[in-house]
Amino acid sequence: MIAWATPAPARAADRFTRDIARWAAGRQLAPIAVSAFSLGFAVIAAAWLTDESARGQAIGFVALIASVLTGRVARLMDDSRATTATAWGQAACALLSELVIYAGLAGGVSKDGGTGLGGPVGQYLRGGLLERLGGADVAGVWVIAVTAAIVLALGQMADLCAGGPPVTEAAPRAAEPPARLPRQGLGSARLIVGGFAVLLAGPRAALLIMLVLGVLALLYSLVRPSDTVTPDASGVAGYRGDGPVSAWIGGFVAGRIPPMAPLLVGLLVTCMLAALGLRNLPGILVLTPAEAMLLAALGSSHLHDGPHDWRVPTLLQAGEYIFLAAAGYAGRVPAPVTFGLIAAVALRHLDMAWRARNRVPLSWFMGEHWVRLPRADWRGFGWEGRMILAGIALMGGVTPLLYMALAAYLAALEAADFLAGWTNASFASARRRRALRPSASGGHAPVNR
Numbered sequence: 197m198i199a200w201a202t203p204a205p206a207r208a209a210d211r212f213t214r215d216i217a218r219w220a221a222g223r224q225l226a227p228i229a230v231s232a233f234s235l236g237f238a239v240i241a242a243a244w245l246t247d248e249s250a251r252g253q254a255i256g257f258v259a260l261i262a263s264v265l266t267g268r269v270a271r272l273m274d275d276s277r278a279t280t281a282t283a284w285g286q287a288a289c290a291l292l293s294e295l296v297i298y299a300g301l302a303g304g305v306s307k308d309g310g311t312g313l314g315g316p317v318g319q320y321l322r323g324g325l326l327e328r329l330g331g332a333d334v335a336g337v338w339v340i341a342v343t344a345a346i347v348l349a350l351g352q353m354a355d356l357c358a359g360g361p362p363v364t365e366a367a368p369r370a371a372e373p374p375a376r377l378p379r380q381g382l383g384s385a386r387l388i389v390g391g392f393a394v395l396l397a398g399p400r401a402a403l404l405i406m407l408v409l410g411v412l413a414l415l416y417s418l419v420r421p422s423d424t425v426t427p428d429a430s431g432v433a434g435y436r437g438d439g440p441v442s443a444w445i446g447g448f449v450a451g452r453i454p455p456m457a458p459l460l461v462g463l464l465v466t467c468m469l470a471a472l473g474l475r476n477l478p479g480i481l482v483l484t485p486a487e488a489m490l491l492a493a494l495g496s497s498h499l500h501d502g503p504h505d506w507r508v509p510t511l512l513q514a515g516e517y518i519f520l521a522a523a524g525y526a527g528r529v530p531a532p533v534t535f536g537l538i539a540a541v542a543l544r545h546l547d548m549a550w551r552a553r554n555r556v557p558l559s560w561f562m563g564e565h566w567v568r569l570p571r572a573d574w575r576g577f578g579w580e581g582r583m584i585l586a587g588i589a590l591m592g593g594v595t596p597l598l599y600m601a602l603a604a605y606l607a608a609l610e611a612a613d614f615l616a617g618w619t620n621a622s623f624a625s626a627r628r629r630r631a632l633r634p635s636a637s638g639g640h641a642p643v644n645r
Contacts, residue, residue: 213265213268213269213272214272216265216269217269217272217273220269220273221273225273226282227270227271227273227282227286228270228282228285228286228289230266230269230270230273231266231267231270231285231286231289231290232285232289233266234263234264234266234267234270234289234290234293235263235289235292235293235296237259237260237262237263237266237293238259238260238263238292238293238294238296238297239296240256240259241256241257241259241260241262241263241296241297241300242256242296242297242299242300242301242303243256243300244256244259244300245260245297245300245301245304245394245399246300246303246304246307247304248304248305248307248308248310248314248398248399250315250395253394253395254395256300256391256394257391257392257394257395260297260387260388260391261388261391263293263297263387264384264387264388267289267290267293267384268384270286270289271286280550280554280556280618281614281618281619283550283554284547284550284554284614284618285614285618287352287546287550288543288546288547288610288614290383291348291349291352291542291543291546292539292543294348294383294386294387295345295348295539295542297387297390298341298344298345298348298403298406298535299341299532299535299539301337301341301390301394301399301402301403302337302338302340302341302399302403302531302532302535303532304399305334305337305399305400306334306337306338306532309334310334311327311332311333311336311337311400312334312337312398312399312400312401312403313326313327313397313398313400313401314397314398314399315394315395315396315397315398316396317396317397317401321397321401326400326401326404327400329404330343335531336400337399337400337403338531338532338534338535339531340400340403340404340407341403341531341535342521342531342534342535342538343407343521344403344406344407344410345535345538345539345542346514346517346518346521346538347407347410347411347414348410348542349513349517349538349541349542349545349546350414350510350513350514350517351410351413351414351417352542352546353435353509353510353513353545353546353549354414354417354418354507354510355417356435356546356549356550356553357432357435357506357507357509357510357549358417358420358506385409386406386409386410386413387406389405389406389409390402390403390405390406390409393405393406417510418507418510431552431553431555432500432505432506432508432509433496433497433498433499433500433552433571434548434549434551434552434553434571435509435548435549435552435553436496436508436509436512436513436579437509437512437513437544437545437548437549437573437576437578437579438493438496438571438572438573438578438579438580439572439573439574439576439577439578439579439580439581439582440572440573440574440578440581441490441493441578441580441581441584442490442492442493442496442572442578442579442580443493443496443497443571443572443578444572445490445493445494445496446493446494446495446496446497446498447497449494449497450497451497451498451499452498453494453495453498454495454498454502454505455492455494455495455496455498455500455502455505455508456495456502456504456505456507456508457495458491458492458494458495459491459492459495459508459511459512459515460511461488461491462488462489462490462491462492462515463489463492463511463512463514463515465484465485465488465489466485466488466489466515466518466519467515467518469484469485469488469522470485470518470519470521470522473522473526474522474523474525474526474590475525475526479591480591482523482587482590482591483584483587483588483591485515485519485522485583485587486519486580486583486584486586486587489512489515489516489519489579489580489583490580492508492512492515493580495508509545509549512579513545513579515579516541516579516582516583517538517541517542519583519586519587520534520537520538520541520582520583520586521534521538523586523587523589523590523595524537524586524595524599526590526595527589527590527593527595527596527599528595528596529595529596529599530596533596533599533600533603534599536599536600536603537599537602537603537606539603540602540603540606540607540610541582541606543606543607543610544573544576544606544609544610545579547610547613548573548576556617556618558571560617560618560620561575561613561616561617562574562575562617575609576606576609582602585598585602586598586599
């Protein structure tokens with residue numbers, strides 16, 4: 197591992213947050229509660245950032261700093277009573293906090309109009325390349341926000357795939373591998389830098405800076421040397437988010453085809469057609485990107501135990517996000533609706549990945565009667581199901597209606613799963629921890645995925 201000296205301000209901030217973490221633990225606050233506070237501060241920050249006045253942006257920046265600090269405090273807290281549900285809840289709060297900030301920045305430009313450049317520096321950037329990226333109007337700002345949301349979701353997935361073995365029930369708060377620690381702070385740094393950029397140059401500049409930092413973090417996660425990551429080969433396949441169609445296709449080859457090669461072919465075709473514009477594809481040819489991505493289903497039953505297979509879920513989901521964004525643009529879906537669908541899909545993917553990571557049986561969410569294709573995300577339709585639905589809606593001219601309905605459905609599904617399925621998983625985990633002691637098997641539950 198590469199070592200570097202930590203700057204003095206970072207060390208001071210780290211001591212400060214550790215002191216707060218100890219204070220919160222002494223007041224019997226759970227990490228999930230502090231993560232919820234972080235999300236609440238993010239919502240407040242996003243609400244104030246919609247005001248493009250200097251006063252509103254300053255208040256929003258203060259709330260953003262509070263969100264970052266409370267999120268850091270939640271990560272530093274050590275709670276031996278943490279469960280799989282609370283661990284997933286903290287991850288969801290971290291993702292939603294940043295997405296809410298993106299939406300607030302773009303929403304402020306929508307409310308007040310203009311190009312999103314302002315402040316003491318933004319006035320000198322008008323008329324240049326920065327103003328033309330994504331489009332010079334409000335829609336261009338939302339294009340940047342949607343792209344930043346996609347990059348954020350992919351970065352979270354890549355970090356999770358490369359994050360080492362799953363958390364065991366016998367040791368639910370096991371120490372994180374050292375290789376993950378630098379990446380956990382990238383989201384906080386990205387938000388702080390973006391907050392300063394809002395004050396200096398306006399929301400457009402802030403979103404672009406956070407997008408660039410997100411791309412760099414994603415590339416770092418994907419191209420870093422393989423000897424610094426410890427992926428759990430037996431669980432990476434569950435991070436894919438396959439639906440019933442993908443699981444059914446993969447069942448025919450019974451894991452004989454490695455997942456990376458067909459995925460790269462499908463991803464290449466999808467990206468090329470998305471770049472050319474789905475609006476230019478007549479009739480049923482709109483489904484071509486979804487059909488091309490179905491090549492990746494051939495590897496769905498593979499163990500994903502190759503040296504590069506831990507990257508498959510991230511690349512696979514990149515194809516889905518690119519197609520959904522392109523279909524939304526071609527179908528004239530309002531940009532905030534496309535952003536909302538991307539956010540809901542990102543939350544669904546991370547939910548499924550956390551289930552696989554923590555060995556949470558699917559029966560706790562769906563009932564024991566779901567026996568066919570038990571690994572498939574039946575209720576969320578899977579990545580391929582959502583792509584097919586978006587393609588059919590684009591053919592029928594009802595893309596805006598589908599995007600709104602699908603985003604609302606996935607959001608309601610996530611809420612129901614957290615209140616029911618994850619709670620059942622936590623109760624079962626707590627009962628097993630009381631009945632069992634750590635063993636060589638790690639105390640994993642039987643998996644019916």
